[in-house]
Amino acid sequence: MEYLADLEKIKTTTADCTEFITNGIKNICDSFGPRPCGSESEKRAQEQMMKELEPFCDSVRRETFKVNPKAFMSFVPHAGACLMGSTAINLASSFGKISKKKALGSVALIGGAVAGIVGEFLLYKKMYDPLFKEEISGNVIAVRKAKGETKRRIIISGHSDSAPEWTYTYKLGSNGVMAVVGYAVAGLGYTVATTAALLSGKKAKKMALGQLAFLPAYAGLFKFVDHNNYVDGANDDLTGCYISSAVMKYLSENDVRFENTEVVAILTGGEECGLRGAKAYFAAHPELKNDGVETIFIGLDNIRDGDFMMIYEKDMTGMVKNDKDVCALLKNSGLKHGEDIPVGAIPLGSTDAAAASQAGIKAASLVAMDPAPARYYHTRLDKADILIPEVIEKVLNIVLQAIYDFDEKGV
Numbered sequence: 001m002e003y004l005a006d007l008e009k010i011k012t013t014t015a016d017c018t019e020f021i022t023n024g025i026k027n028i029c030d031s032f033g034p035r036p037c038g039s040e041s042e043k044r045a046q047e048q049m050m051k052e053l054e055p056f057c058d059s060v061r062r063e064t065f066k067v068n069p070k071a072f073m074s075f076v077p078h079a080g081a082c083l084m085g086s087t088a089i090n091l092a093s094s095f096g097k098i099s100k101k102k103a104l105g106s107v108a109l110i111g112g113a114v115a116g117i118v119g120e121f122l123l124y125k126k127m128y129d130p131l132f133k134e135e136i137s138g139n140v141i142a143v144r145k146a147k148g149e150t151k152r153r154i155i156i157s158g159h160s161d162s163a164p165e166w167t168y169t170y171k172l173g174s175n176g177v178m179a180v181v182g183y184a185v186a187g188l189g190y191t192v193a194t195t196a197a198l199l200s201g202k203k204a205k206k207m208a209l210g211q212l213a214f215l216p217a218y219a220g221l222f223k224f225v226d227h228n229n230y231v232d233g234a235n236d237d238l239t240g241c242y243i244s245s246a247v248m249k250y251l252s253e254n255d256v257r258f259e260n261t262e263v264v265a266i267l268t269g270g271e272e273c274g275l276r277g278a279k280a281y282f283a284a285h286p287e288l289k290n291d292g293v294e295t296i297f298i299g300l301d302n303i304r305d306g307d308f309m310m311i312y313e314k315d316m317t318g319m320v321k322n323d324k325d326v327c328a329l330l331k332n333s334g335l336k337h338g339e340d341i342p343v344g345a346i347p348l349g350s351t352d353a354a355a356a357s358q359a360g361i362k363a364a365s366l367v368a369m370d371p372a373p374a375r376y377y378h379t380r381l382d383k384a385d386i387l388i389p390e391v392i393e394k395v396l397n398i399v400l401q402a403i404y405d406f407d408e409k410g411v
């Protein structure tokens, strides 16, 4: 089947679908508001989206998973506390107030800060999870089966939870938040240098005093993420959820059923607290890797800024490689719709595609956000009134194209 081959037969257009998407997002934001992972509002928003998906799909279900939502971003204040402790130890040591042995505590604290950054943030390991309250979140899985034998499976996905507000992005904008991060990272570097000088036997009093200049940065880390104030996440990532749902609507209302390709929409929970929903889904479904069906995963996240569309071949701050064939599929689909989308690396953070790749599923993600980061990113500004329908429709076309092309040839 060729996408848009017989346009005159199409009853529901991508323009109709785009209206469904923007209305749906507005309704979720108005009715349920912010959706912290594991919250009642995340669950109720998912139930609403399930209701909307039901007429388009053969099956719609919600699978729950256990999660410790506040663990992931806790590496930020944890690093701040470790560096404050290290500063105190180095000062005491340089003024001869503590023994050499005790001065080694500074090394341990620096190690603790770095371990948190690497473990939780760079590798998305569940390092601190046992220390935080457990909640129940869920993933919505909607399936449109193949007519005949299933030989291929394509999963389109967005995440339904929203993020806690990033205080400095909201208050200071993209340069401000990067300055706060840079200030703290410089403090980490300076602390490492001071600790090394002290361990080599130098008194380094002036250096140790210099560490005081970074205390405001460390204190600032405690307010970096505001768990009392979650955002609407209209763009991040109800756009991904609703484009996934609109794919099902388009296929269903235009009576498209592929002979051998199953189409799946997954609305994950808990992406903002470390891809926990996608991780739980792939852990619960090892058959996706070995049931003989060629399976690919396309993650859609934050579809808004048309000038900044990107296909992420490198995910999880560059630590995870997504699949080059899935990237090529998206690239070619873009070209067929007049978009030469760059294939590249996510600057910081991760998308659900990384969890799929780690689970051995061929995956890539498509994102359309100013990586500066955008002013609305993880702030209260990410509301339904800043959606950009033209970009949403463009991406919907590209995704539908990718589905039809995958059905034809696989990857």
Ligand SMILES: [Zn+2]
Residues within 6 Å of the ligand: 159, 236, 237, 271, 301, 302
């Ligand atoms: Zn997101």
